[in-house]
Amino acid sequence: MKYFGGAVRNYLIMLSAYLLLALLMPINRVEAHHYMLSAEAYHVLRFSLALPLAILWLVAFYGAERVRMYARSVAKTPEGKAYAMISKGCSWLAWGLILVPTASLVLKGIVNVSAGFRPTMIIIINYLELLFTIISFSYIATGARQMAAHAKRTYTPTAAISSQVIFIAGGVLYGYLTFRHLDLLSITSTHNPYFMPVWLIIISIIIPSLYAWFIGLLAAYDIILTSQQSQGVLYRKALQLLAFGLVILIGGLIAIQYLHTVSPRTGLLSLSPALALTYAIYMIMMLGFTLVFLGSRQLKRIEEV
Amino acid sequence: MSASRINLHDKVVNITRSYLGPAAERFIDRQIENHLHKTPVNLTAKDLLKLITWIRLAVSMLTEDAIIVDEYVKQLEKLAKKSQADK
Numbered sequence: 001m002k003y004f005g006g007a008v009r010n011y012l013i014m015l016s017a018y019l020l021l022a023l024l025m026p027i028n029r030v031e032a033h034h035y036m037l038s039a040e041a042y043h044v045l046r047f048s049l050a051l052p053l054a055i056l057w058l059v060a061f062y063g064a065e066r067v068r069m070y071a072r073s074v075a076k077t078p079e080g081k082a083y084a085m086i087s088k089g090c091s092w093l094a095w096g097l098i099l100v101p102t103a104s105l106v107l108k109g110i111v112n113v114s115a116g117f118r119p120t121m122i123i124i125i126n127y128l129e130l131l132f133t134i135i136s137f138s139y140i141a142t143g144a145r146q147m148a149a150h151a152k153r154t155y156t157p158t159a160a161i162s163s164q165v166i167f168i169a170g171g172v173l174y175g176y177l178t179f180r181h182l183d184l185l186s187i188t189s190t191h192n193p194y195f196m197p198v199w200l201i202i203i204s205i206i207i208p209s210l211y212a213w214f215i216g217l218l219a220a221y222d223i224i225l226t227s228q229q230s231q232g233v234l235y236r237k238a239l240q241l242l243a244f245g246l247v248i249l250i251g252g253l254i255a256i257q258y259l260h261t262v263s264p265r266t267g268l269l270s271l272s273p274a275l276a277l278t279y280a281i282y283m284i285m286m287l288g289f290t291l292v293f294l295g296s297r298q299l300k301r302i303e304e305v
Numbered sequence: 306m307s308a309s310r311i312n313l314h315d316k317v318v319n320i321t322r323s324y325l326g327p328a329a330e331r332f333i334d335r336q337i338e339n340h341l342h343k344t345p346v347n348l349t350a351k352d353l354l355k356l357i358t359w360i361r362l363a364v365s366m367l368t369e370d371a372i373i374v375d376e377y378v379k380q381l382e383k384l385a386k387k388s389q390a391d392k
Contacts, residue, residue: 235326305367
């Protein structure tokens with residue numbers, strides 16, 4: 001348990017900060033009126049919405065810490081660099097899951113006292129989410145590629161074609177759903193839910209998102225490939241747990257980002273099906289982090305006995 | 306003599322690789338160093354039975370699947386018998 005000191009400390013600091021902010025940040029009177037809530041009830045609602053997130057963050061920090069511990073134990077081995085990269089990716093992913101909602105809470109508090117800040121807030125949150133996704137996927141993808149190369153695994157033509165087809169189909173659907181929100185008659189128009197000119201959305205949101213998802217899908221494929229074909233029945237079982245966990249996390253993060261782009265943020269509290277879907281994806285990601293935790297714990301045990 | 310010692314170590318690692326994959330060599334070296342207090346290259350046929358006892362114990366901590374443990378140990382015991390006979 002003592003090994004988790006750092007992870008628990010970080011988690012408790014971030015959770016306390018988030019819960020304090022949820023209690024102290026000014027309420028949005030329009031939202032409170034819309035849902036017929038008193039100021040206290042509004043705070044309670046915000047607090048209760050944070051509870052499932054608190055569980056997700058706990059599992060995320062533990063999972064990322066377990067991978068870091070395993071990566072450290074095999075640092076000097078041929079596969080050490082690959083696991084170090086995957087560990088960094090998991091850490092960025094866990095930190096992103098907690099930092100983006102915390103930043104969002106702070107910025108929403110500012111919006112509640114200065115409504116003109118809303119476009120800036122939405123732009124910052126969209127970029128923050130994208131930034132954490134790109135960084136975490138880049139590390140995981142580099143690690144996964146190194147793992148596959150070390151195990152001498154390469155893509156079969158069928159797998160390469162099918163992954164391209166899935167990516168193109170997903171990308172086209174994403175483009176279609178995103179462009180529905182944009183005024184395509186003027187590429188400089190900012191009258192859209194992203195509060196940015198169309199050309200800037202394409203360059204700095206759509207293309208980087210597609211890039212992130214592409215490397216995310218490649219990473220998922222590399223990890224699955226390596227885990228399924230890896231030598232050693234006990235090692236393979238542990239690696240498969242880690243691999244499936246990572247694949248769920250990559251899929252979950254893509255789904256969250258997809259949802260936030262297709263159904264753009266409004267900066268307002270919205271008890272809508274999109275919120276329910278977001279929480280459902282968070283629950284699935286919790287399972288992903290649990291598998292990552294169990295897989296890396298088993299892998300580390302192999303290095304200890 | 307030295308070549309046969311290295312071969313024995315490699316043979317044990319090769320069998321172990323089917324169970325522990327890339328962690329096999331590290332696992333075997335750890336068992337030899339920690340329990341036999343020897344360097345892995347100095348592993349002899351005489352050490353094998355004692356090593357197998359420790360390996361059984363260690364692998365039982367990794368899995369509850371007795372079939373896998375028994376299968377692994379049987380392969381090592383076969384190697385031990387063969388090594389004793391060769392000697």
